Amino acid sequence: MGTQYRAAEKSGDRASARRPSRNREAGQSQNAHQRRGKKKFSVRKRILLIVFAAVAITVILLLSPIFSISEIRISAVSLYSSEELLSSFDGLKGKNGFLSLLQSTSFSDLDDLFRLRFGSKEESLLFDYPLIKNIVVRYDLPDTIVVEIEERTPVMVTESDGMYLHIDSEGYLLGTYTQADQLDMPVIRGIRISDYKIGTSVAGGKDRATDDAIKICSTMKQLSMLSYIDIIDVSDYNEIWMYCAPSLSIKFGSADDIGRKLSYIKGIIDSGYDGNSNGTLDLSAGGNPVFKNNESAQEAPETPQAPETAQ
Known part of the structure; x- marks a missing residue:
């Protein structure tokens, strides 16, 4: 009987000794998980901050007066006067080039946006000036619109x-x-x-x-x-x-x-x-x-x- 009691006592002592060890391991695992979660959150936070800063800087730059249209450059023409063609761009002078480009580009013509082309302006000029065979109207950074015209011959x-x-x-x-x-x-x-x-x-x-x-x-x-x-x-x-x-x-x-x-x-x-x-x-x-x-x-x-x- 005494022998059994001592064996049970020793077994209890070993179990008691193992419990703190397991608790420590569980605590360490939980702490590591929390640290990883904080690290992931910190990385995401930094990425979001970088993206936000890039967008903010881009918007500030795009809205800067340096991108306001101040010059319209038209290739040589003979069937129309340059002054007549220039008058078609009066509404763009002084406006931000990027905003004007966005406003004139439809969803179906998004490629014009990447090519910095005023596609809708080209179509209206071809309609208004039928002696023009082909025309390209593009935004030349930072403040110029270039108009390349091929006249009918x-x-x-x-x-x-x-x-x-x-x-x-x-x-x-x-x-x-x-x-x-x-x-x-x-x-x-x-x-x-x-x-x-x-x-x-x-x-x-x-x-x-x-x-x-x-x-x-x-x-x-x-x-x-x-x-x-x-x-x-x-x-x-x-x-x-x-x-x-x-x-x-x-x-x-x-x-x-x-x-x-x-x-x-x-x-x-x-x-x-x-x-x-x-x-x-x-x-x-x-x-x-x-x-x-x-x-x-x-x-x-x-x-x-x-x-x-x-x-």
Whole structure:
């Protein structure tokens, strides 16, 4: 009995000894957990403070007077006056560039924001000034708006009521001029444009002869040969004629295969068959062009050497 009592007493002593140890371990674990929680909170707090400070500094900088728009820089233009275009930006002068950009950018055009582009302003200017073909309006830090303009350029001229109408490659009427103001490009005969308005298009299926003339002259511009031809007669769109002063006639035929025919003409004129050739160059048959000299009508017609690129 005594032995059992002593064994139980020793067992109780060991259990009592283990309890403080376990309590200490639990306390240490709890303290470590609290320290980790405080550390995580401290890191989050620092991150939030840094983000808040960055946002605050950014807002202060963006609202700073240094970003107020003070200059509008417009590229050189000829169809409109710079003063007229500058007046379109009066509402932006003195305003903060970033805020103006935000206000003019819709949710669907957020890419304009990252490119610092005033997309809505570009659209309104294209509508208000139809002689502008392309335009870029961008914010140039810190205080400038840069306006880059590509104007429409004429590719042909036609006469109406004693005035010469300049028309671009999309059929837009760019202006009316006297004969003295003619540019170095073909005069189109055989089309009639009435009730015209500058800044509107005369193309688009209203008249086949007009559309054919625009296609021909647009291709000539691409080939850098607008100055090669003086007159294009599209009175009969199946039998188009071209003339180079003073004495070269070109029987172009229909407006089919325009690029190949014009490449032939360019190569042939470059090789020496110019306006002084006194003859007719016939491309209407669809094969190789044939040149017939007016002074040797009884002789066999010549076949000019065509450039390889025209095949």
